[in-house]
Amino acid sequence: xxxxxxxxxxxxxxxxxxxxxxxxxxxxxxxxxxxxxxxxxxxxxxxxxxxxxxxxxxxxxxxxxxxxxxxxxxxxxxxxxxxxxxxxxxxxxxxxxxxxxxxxxxxxxxxxxxxxxxxxxxxxxxxxxxxxxxxxxxxxxxxxxxxxxxxxxxxxxxxxxxxxxxxxxxxxxxxxxxxxxxxxxxxxxxxxxxxxxxxxxxxxxxxxxxxxxxxxxxxxxxxxxxxxxxxxxxxxxxxxxxxxxxxxxxxxxxxxxxxxxxxxxxxxxxxxxxxxxxxxxxxxxxxxxxxxxxxxxxxxxxxxxxxxxxxxxxxxxxxxxxxxxxxxxxxxxxxxxxxxxxxxxxxxxxxxxxxxxxxxxxxxxxxxxxxxxxxxxxxxxxxxxxxxxxxxxxxxxxxxxxxxxxxxxxxxxxxxxxxxxxxxxxxxxx
Amino acid sequence: xxxxxxxxxxxxxxxxxxxxxxxxxxxxxxxxxxxxxxxxxxxxxxxxxxxxxxxxxxxxxxxxxxxxxxxxxxxxxxxxxxxxxxxxxxxxxxxxxxxxxxxxxxxxxxxxxxxxxxxxxxxxxxxxxxxxxxxxxxxxxxxxxxxxxxxxxxxxxxxxxxxxxxxxxxxxxxxxxxxxxxxxxxxxxxxxxxxxxxxxxxxxxxxxxxxxxxxxxxxxxxxxxxxxxxxxxxxxxxxxxxxxxxxxxxxxxxxxxxxxxxxxxxxxxxxxxxxxxxxxxxxxxxxxxxxxxxxxxxxxxxxxxxxxxxxxxxxxxxxxxxxxxxxxxxxxxxxxxxxxxxxxxxxxxxxxxxxxxxxxxxxxxxxxxxxxxxxxxxxxxxxxxxxxxxxxxxxxxxxxxxxxxxxxxxxxxxxxxxxxxxxxxxxxxx
Numbered sequence: 001x002x003x004x005x006x007x008x009x010x011x012x013x014x015x016x017x018x019x020x021x022x023x024x025x026x027x028x029x030x031x032x033x034x035x036x037x038x039x040x041x042x043x044x045x046x047x048x049x050x051x052x053x054x055x056x057x058x059x060x061x062x063x064x065x066x067x068x069x070x071x072x073x074x075x076x077x078x079x080x081x082x083x084x085x086x087x088x089x090x091x092x093x094x095x096x097x098x099x100x101x102x103x104x105x106x107x108x109x110x111x112x113x114x115x116x117x118x119x120x121x122x123x124x125x126x127x128x129x130x131x132x133x134x135x136x137x138x139x140x141x142x143x144x145x146x147x148x149x150x151x152x153x154x155x156x157x158x159x160x161x162x163x164x165x166x167x168x169x170x171x172x173x174x175x176x177x178x179x180x181x182x183x184x185x186x187x188x189x190x191x192x193x194x195x196x197x198x199x200x201x202x203x204x205x206x207x208x209x210x211x212x213x214x215x216x217x218x219x220x221x222x223x224x225x226x227x228x229x230x231x232x233x234x235x236x237x238x239x240x241x242x243x244x245x246x247x248x249x250x251x252x253x254x255x256x257x258x259x260x261x262x263x264x265x266x267x268x269x270x271x272x273x274x275x276x277x278x279x280x281x282x283x284x285x286x287x288x289x290x291x292x293x294x295x296x297x298x299x300x301x302x303x304x305x306x307x308x309x310x311x312x313x314x315x316x317x318x319x320x321x322x323x324x325x326x327x328x329x330x331x332x333x334x335x336x337x338x339x340x341x342x343x344x345x346x347x348x349x350x351x352x353x354x355x356x357x358x359x360x361x362x363x364x365x366x367x368x369x370x371x372x373x374x375x376x377x378x379x380x381x382x383x384x385x386x387x388x389x390x391x392x393x394x395x396x397x398x399x400x401x402x403x404x405x406x407x408x409x410x411x412x413x414x415x416x417x418x419x420x421x422x423x424x425x426x427x428x429x430x
Numbered sequence: 431x432x433x434x435x436x437x438x439x440x441x442x443x444x445x446x447x448x449x450x451x452x453x454x455x456x457x458x459x460x461x462x463x464x465x466x467x468x469x470x471x472x473x474x475x476x477x478x479x480x481x482x483x484x485x486x487x488x489x490x491x492x493x494x495x496x497x498x499x500x501x502x503x504x505x506x507x508x509x510x511x512x513x514x515x516x517x518x519x520x521x522x523x524x525x526x527x528x529x530x531x532x533x534x535x536x537x538x539x540x541x542x543x544x545x546x547x548x549x550x551x552x553x554x555x556x557x558x559x560x561x562x563x564x565x566x567x568x569x570x571x572x573x574x575x576x577x578x579x580x581x582x583x584x585x586x587x588x589x590x591x592x593x594x595x596x597x598x599x600x601x602x603x604x605x606x607x608x609x610x611x612x613x614x615x616x617x618x619x620x621x622x623x624x625x626x627x628x629x630x631x632x633x634x635x636x637x638x639x640x641x642x643x644x645x646x647x648x649x650x651x652x653x654x655x656x657x658x659x660x661x662x663x664x665x666x667x668x669x670x671x672x673x674x675x676x677x678x679x680x681x682x683x684x685x686x687x688x689x690x691x692x693x694x695x696x697x698x699x700x701x702x703x704x705x706x707x708x709x710x711x712x713x714x715x716x717x718x719x720x721x722x723x724x725x726x727x728x729x730x731x732x733x734x735x736x737x738x739x740x741x742x743x744x745x746x747x748x749x750x751x752x753x754x755x756x757x758x759x760x761x762x763x764x765x766x767x768x769x770x771x772x773x774x775x776x777x778x779x780x781x782x783x784x785x786x787x788x789x790x791x792x793x794x795x796x797x798x799x800x801x802x803x804x805x806x807x808x809x810x811x812x813x814x815x816x817x818x819x820x821x822x823x824x825x826x827x828x829x830x831x832x833x834x835x836x837x838x839x840x841x842x843x844x845x846x847x848x849x850x851x852x853x854x855x856x857x858x859x860x
Binding site: 319 | 450454458461462464465561567568569572573576577578579580581582647707710722723724725726727728729730731732733736738739741742743744745746747748749750753754757758759760762765767768
C-alpha cells in the first residue's frame with residue numbers, strides 16, 4: 001500500500017511552532033508515513049535569520065528566500081507558521097499557483113482574507129487547512145466543518161485566548177486587580193511585553209470571525225466582530241459576580257438570531273454562571289462551547305497556544321492534506337452558501353449586570369426603575385447597598401437589545417441622583 | 431457546482447435515532463444539499479414493525495425487507511441504526527458488496543467485529559463511518575482519527591455512559607445509595623428496565639475497545655477490555671472520596687504503557703480529583719479526556735445519547751461519506767499499523783484507595799503496612815478511624831501494578847486483625 005516517493009513539505013517560519021513541527025516530522029516520521037500512506041519529507045525551511053541554530057533542522061534545508069521555496073514546483077504542502085498578513089498572504093497564494101496545498105496557523109490572515117484565500121485554493125484545486133488558527137491544539141474547525149455538517153449550529157461561546165483567561169482566573173481566585181494579574185502573567189510568560197492584542201480582544205476577535213464563518217456557513221470578517229477588551233474588569237466586578245453565583249470570562253460569542261435570519265459575532269468580558277462548563281476553564285486553557293439544534297450542547301477543551309499544541313493541530317492538518325493529495329481529491333472548502341447578514345452589536349439581545357453609584361436617599365430606585373421601563377428594558381433583580389451617604393445599585397436585567405441597554409445607560413447618566421455608572425457587563429450562558 | 435442527481439440513502443432502523451435522522455434529512459434537505467454538493471434522498475427505510483406510524487416518513491419508503499433494500503444496487507449510503515450484532519453485521523457487509531458506503535451507530539458490532547467490517551469496506555472501496563457509536567453527538571472519532579493524526583495519544587480517559595454518570599452524580603450530590611439513585615434514573619428514563627449493559631460496564635467497554643483501537647492504531651477487541659461495573663459503589667465510598675478531595679466516576683481508560691510497547695483498555699469505577707475536568711461532568715453528559723504528546727490535555731464534552739444528538743453524529747458522517755462519494759474517494763479507513771500487544775489488567779499501573787475494617791488494637795497498622803511492603807506496594811496516605819472496638823483504615827497507595835495490588839489484598843484478607851476489605855477503588859487522573 002505504501003507509496004515510496006515522499007510528499008514534500010515546505011515550512012515557512014521556524015519559531016516556537018515551526019521548530020516543533022520540524023521536530024515531530026523527524027521523530028515521528030514512521031508514524032506519519034503509516035497514517036498518510038506515503039513518507040513525508042521536509043524539503044525546505046524558510047526563515048528570516050538563517051544564522052540561528054535550529055536543533056534537528058538540517059542547515060542545507062534552511063533558506064531566507066521563502067518566495068523561491070514556494071515556487072519550486074515540487075512542493076506538495078506548504079506549512080505557513082509565520083503569522084501576520086504579509087508576506088504570509090502572498091506566499092500562500094503563490095504556493096497555490098505553483099501546485100501546493102497549504103496548512104496555516106494564521107488567525108489574523110484567515111480572519112481578514114479567508115474568503116480570498118479559499119477562492120485561490122479552489123481555483124487551483126488545492127486544500128487550505130487551518131485548525132491551528134483557532135484555539136491551538138483543540139480540534140474545533142474540523143468538528144464544526146465536518147462532524148456538525150449535518151446539524152444546525154445556533155451559538156458558539158468560547159474562551160479562545162489563554163492570556164486573558166489566565167489573568168481573569170487569577171483575579172477570580174486571588175482577588176487581585178487587573179494590573180497585578182497582568183504583571184504575573186507577564187512574569188510567567190503568559191502575556192507578551194505588549195499585551196494589547198490579547199487584553200484588548202483583537203486576537204479573540206479574529207478567532208470569532210473564523211468560528212462564526214464556519215459555524216453559520218456565512219462570510220464573517222474581522223470588521224464584523226464587535227470587540228471590547230477586558231482591561232476595565234475590576235476586583236469589584238468579580239466580587240459582584242460571585243455574590244450572584246457567577247464568574248467573569250472574556251468570551252468570543254457567535255450567535256444566530258432567534259428568527260434565524262442573521263448572525264452576530266462579538267468579543268467582550270461577560271458574567272457566566274459558575275455552573276456553566278466554561279466557568280471551570282482555568283489558567284491559560286481554552287474551551288469552546290457549541291450549541292446546535294440536534295447535538296445540543298458540546299464543549300471542546302484544551303491548550304489554546306504553545307509550540308507543541310499548535311504543532312499537533314498543524315500536523316493533523318498536514319496528514320489530512322497529504323491523504324487528500326494521494327487520493328487526488330480535496331477536503332471541504334469554504335462553505336458560505338447561507339450568506340446570512342451580519343447584524344450590528346445594537347441588535348444583539350442578552351442580559352446585563354449594571355452597577356450604579358447613586359445618592360442614598362428615598363426615591364432613587366423608583367427613578368432608576370422608570371428609566372429602565374421607558375427604554376423597554378425589564379429588570380430581573382436589584383441589589384442595593386448603602387455606604388456613607390452614597391449607595392450602590394446592582395441591577396441585572398432580563399433579555400434586551402444592546403441598543404435598548406445603551407439608551408437606558410445614557411439616560412441613567414443624566415439623572416442627578418446617579419453619581420456614576422461603575423460597570424456594565426453582559427450576562428451570558430444562562 | 432451542484433450535481434442534480436440525488437445521492438440515495440437507505441435507513442436501517444427507524445426508532446429513536448432513525449426517525450430523527452429521517453426528520454432532519456427532510457427538514458434540512460437544502461442545507462445538507464449545499465454542504466454535500468448534491469441533494470440526498472431517503473430511498474428506503476427498513477423497519478421491523480411496518481404498521482407503526484412514523485411521522486415524516488412516507489409510507490411507500492417503509493419496508494420490512496432490509497436485505498432487499500441494501501441489495502438494490504442504487505443505494506449510495508446505508509445508515510445502520512438497528513444496533514446489536516445480527517442482522518446488522520450481515521446487512522452492512524451486504525451493503526458493501528452491493529456498492530454502498532455505510533454509516534453506523536453500532537458500538538457493540540464495531541467493538542466486536544470492527545476489523546472485519548473495515549476489511550470488507552476496504553475490499554469494496556467503500557467508507558465505514560461510525561462517529562455515533564461512541565459518546566453520541568460528541569465529535570470524538572473524527573478528532574482522534576484526523577485532528578490528532580500527527581500526534582501520539584498516550585491516554586484516553588472517558589465518561590462514555592450517561593446512565594451510570596447520572597447515577598453516580600446523583601449519589602455524589604444527594605448522598606443517595608446505588609439502588610435509590612438507580613430507581614430515580616429508571617423513573618426519569620435515563621436507565622432501561624434492565625440496566626445491566628450500563629451498570630455492569632458492557633456499554634462502556636465496547637466504546638473503550640473502539641477508542642483504544644483508534645487512539646493507538648491497534649486492534650483492540652471487546653474481549654481485550656477489562657470490565658468492572660459500578661453496582662458495588664456505596665455512599666461510604668463517596669464520603670471517603672470527598673474527604674480526600676475526590677469524586678467517583680465510571681471511566682473507560684485506554685493507556686499506552688510507559689515504555690510505549692503495549693496498551694491496555696479497561697472500564698471500572700475510579701476516584702478522580704475534584705479539580706479534574708471530568709469531575710464536573712454532571713447528569714447524563716459524557717466527556718472524554720485525551721492526553722497526547724504534543725497537544726497535551728484535551729477534553730470533549732456533550733450529550734452521550736438520545737435521538738437528536740446521535741442523529742447529529744450520524745448526519746455529520748453522512749455528509750462526509752456523501753462528499754467522499756462525489757469526489758470518488760474514501761476517508762481514512764482502519765489504522766491498525768502499530769499492532770501493539772494489549773496487556774492484561776495485571777500489568778496496569780495506577781494508584782488505589784483501599785478501605786479496611788480492622789481490629790482497633792495496637793500493632794494493626796504495622797501488620798497491614800508490612801503486607802503492603804512485602805508486595806512492593808508503597809503507601810501514600812493512611813487514615814485511621816475508630817468505632818466501637820473496631821476501626822477502619824483508609825489507605826491510598828502510590829503507583830503499583832494491578833497484580834501487585836491483587837496480591838496485597840489477598841494477603842491482607844488472611845490477617846486475623848483484618849475483619850474485611852470494605853472497598854478497593856482505583857485512583858486516576860492525578
